[in-house]
Amino acid sequence: MEDIEHIEKEMKLIKADGRRLDGRKADELRPVRIEAGVLRRADGSAYIEWGGNKVLAAVYGPREAHPRHLQDPARALVQCRYNMAPFSVSDRKRPGPDRRSVEISKVISEAFSAVVFKEQFPRTSVDIFIEVLQADAGTRCAGLTAASVALADAGVPMRDLVASCASGKIDGVVCVDLNKEEDNFGDADCPMAIVPRTGEIVLLQMDGHLTYDEFQKAMEMSIGATHRLYELQRDALRRRYSTTLEDILKESPPVPPPPMPESELPPPPEDDFGPEGI
């Protein structure tokens, strides 16, 4: 009995000052860094570091859907494969899909199906690959957030990016973005993904125990977090694609236009505001 009490005391996930074990406040995200366009072969790619998570996402397509019987004559398929590297977790994971990753792949495919303009690419497939290289709870949210940037990097037309974050309950306190310990010993976990511009929820899962009030608090925290993630996603794309005038001039200095022969000069414009002014 004493032992159990001892363990429970050790498992305290919220400190006396109300902060979490890693020093975060309840509504604080772990550090997130996103980079767009990191792979050469893929049509689009992105890399995300989110707390201790390291996740790569790549997109191929729209390309011919295989096998052919899966093809939809009216629209594109959006297919996702979520996979964990064997070395991404502390006990080696056997390579290949397990039931968990099959389910995650399915709900992520469905989340993106809601935003991709599928009707523009009949009979094709947009293939999204998410590889978890190092896992620290919240890999599906990290993968989805990165995959969204990879889709944009591939130039796949979408209504908006999708941003994803989980929230949950630890020591009876609703918190956003649980880390590994909090996820293992917490009371509830609720990953979600939204379309930030419209507020549509395109992924929602929950396990554990939440009252209706707690659920609302959790959702509000997640929504707040996804808006911050949305900014980071757009920043990553801007860093990849925005070019300043200076960059352009550096790459190809302006060439003066060839002088026009006198006779071919266009006649001076005739308007009501001649050289004399009004």
Add this chain to the structure above:
Amino acid sequence: MSEEIVSELMRAHVYRLASTGQRVDGRVLDEPRKVAIQRSFVKTAEGSARAKLGNTDILVGIKMSVGEPYPDTPNTGVLSTSVELIPMASPTFEAGPPRPDAIELARVVDRGIRESKMVNMEKLCITPKEKVWIMFIDIHVLDFDGNLFDACSYGAVAALASTVVPAKNLGLGEDFALPIEHWPVSVTTAKIKDLLVVDPSLDEERMADARITVTTDENGDIRAMQKGLSGSFSYDEVKRIIETAQRVGRAIRPVLRSS
């Protein structure tokens, strides 16, 4: 490695350049691409390395666990190497169980490490006949731009060299670095018609008639070889290839050791 088509124009261009000693990416025929190693990339692994060979990008993680030795080697640890050609890395890779090319690749990488006795496996015995350390080398190919044999081998060697065996966690004494004793370097040469190119790029690899991988150790001794594809080599060519592998190996070994 792939079914992709190389256009006649590219074939002619690659061959014409090579016959004057040049290559599309500016290298000479016996020059490998730049090798870049980033060690300890993954904290959940006991050792890891990201290796880039030109634009080919792979990630290797080492996981250590305790298990039974094979009955015929009761005093030595166990080594298991696998490669996943994940569909992220190339439009021609598909999900599913490893295909023959991935299995050959894993076995050739494994052979270079095993036969060079890079890791002293006898020091990985805990209780003879009962308990030994098992080393899993898991290779994840992230971006495929040719010559996986060498990229995977470099990544695996660098990852092993960064591995710390988690003995303390399992109550087996203090943690210790893997006992590394040799430094194998794999060098792959492709044959395009009558020409030999070291470290083939993706296009070169796709149009190659034959391929040979030679792994040498720090003394220049040969520790593993594998010939692939349907073409053939003359004995003179094989000798030239081995000499090049020794020379290129000497140049690359410090990169693997010091990163």
